[in-house]
Amino acid sequence: MMIERGLVLVLSCLGMAQALFLSFYLFTLKKGNKNANTFLAFVLLGLTIRIAKSVLNYYMFLDPLYRNLGLSGIFISGPFLLFYGAVLLQKNKVFSKLNYLHLLPFLIFVLCSGIIPEMKDYESYLSYGLVVLHLGVYLILCWRFIFVIRNRANKDLVRWYRTIVIGVCCIWCFYFSNFIGFIPFYIGGAIFYSFLIYGFSYILLKRHVFSLEKYRNSSIDIDASKRLLSHIKDVFENEQIFMETNISLAKVAEKLSINSRELSQVINENEQMNFSEFVNHFRIKRAKLLLASSEYKNEKMTTIAYDCGFGNVTSFNLAFKLETKMTPSAYKKQVNLI
Structure with a gap:
């Protein structure tokens, strides 16, 4: 029993420690959208305060005042989660200070935490339900x-x-289920939070979300970006500029009468590719046609690579396998069997 309680304590504390680290990192992060980083930090901080209350209450008796202060973290998380989405997903969003009125319930709850009932009676369940x-x-x-x-x-x-x-939502569902008596394992919320925090950390390391905000201050909105992408694709398909072995971001941008940053933004936002991947996508599309063509049946891979715009067969093989998950030779055999 002591070993189990010790393991629960370790798992719970690991999650809280990681959450506090992420909060500190976000509070001090200077690149990207500063408001968004700060709001996400408050979301994590609010949830961590709530989870800390669960852990402490599981291992020791807490005065009702401290239990209520722990619950107050929830009043932070909800509003800041909404604020985070607003400034993250809306370009050039000006955050009004009037939005901080959403935090009034938090202030009221903290100021009244000494008198809010916490004795497992009807009034206590009502306050927790709220x-x-x-x-x-x-x-x-x-x-x-x-x-x-x-x-x-x-x-x-x-x-x-x-x-x-x-x-x-998963955390909310757990505590709601505990509130109505569906899940009796109260400390389970803290353990789940630990796995959740490390999952978030993994995603941040694997695909750094802050790098996605680099075009936040661009004057191109999403509709203009989509129209420009359509024009770019028309030029690539009709003029086949991807066939040029010395093609570059600057040259294509000049041809389209836009700057390089705008071209990069349009491709990155809409296709989730960089310029090189975008060019290779069109080259590989042509390569598939050539590999399936009877006219190229006896041609070497080097010839097909050059006729698609690749400078050498090695880069052709790597790009083709990256997009199709098979080599050009394997693809050729496959289409010829159909």
């Missing part, structure tokens, strides 16, 4: 915002924000 309801309402508002903004914002950023909202 805390759970508060976060639930903000989660609904977050999902509504995602639904409204999903077609007008960067897809990767929408996916990232949705992942965070899903994670907070």
Whole structure:
């Protein structure tokens, strides 16, 4: 029994420590969207305060005042989660200070935490129910915002924000289930939070979300970006400029009468590719046609590579396998068997 309790304590503390580290990192991060980083830090901090209350209450008796202060973290997480989505997904969004009125319930709850009942009676369950309801309402508002903004914002950023909202929803569902008596294992929320935090950390390391915000101050909105992408694709397909072995971002931007940064932004935001990957995509598309063509049946791979714009067969093989998960030779055999 002591070993189990010790293991639970370690798992719970690991998550809280990692969450505090991420919060500190976000508070002090200077690159990217500073407001978004700060708001996400407050989301994590609020949840960590709430989880810390669960852990401490599981291992020792807490005065009702401290239990209520721990619950107050939830009143931070909901509003800041909504704020985070607003400034992350809306370009050039000016955050109004009036939005901080959403934090009034937090201030009221903290000021009244010494008199709010915490004795497992009807009044106590009612106050705890309001805390759970508060976060639930903000989660609904977050999902509504995602639904409204999903077609007008960067897809990767929408996916990232949705992942965070899903994670907070899971925590809410656990504590709501505990509140209604469906899940009796109270400390389980802290353990789940640990796995959730390390999952977020892994995603941040694997695909750094802050790099997706580098075009935040661009004057090109999402609709203009999509129109420009359509024009870029028309030029690539009709003029086949991807066939030039010395093609470059600067040359294509000059041809389209835009600057290199705008060209890079349009491709990155809409196709989730860099310029080199975008060019290779068109080259490989042509390569597939040549590999399936009877006219190229007896041609060497070197010839096909050159006729698609690649400078050598090695780069052709690498790019082809990266996109299709098979070598050009394997693809040729496959299409010839059909």
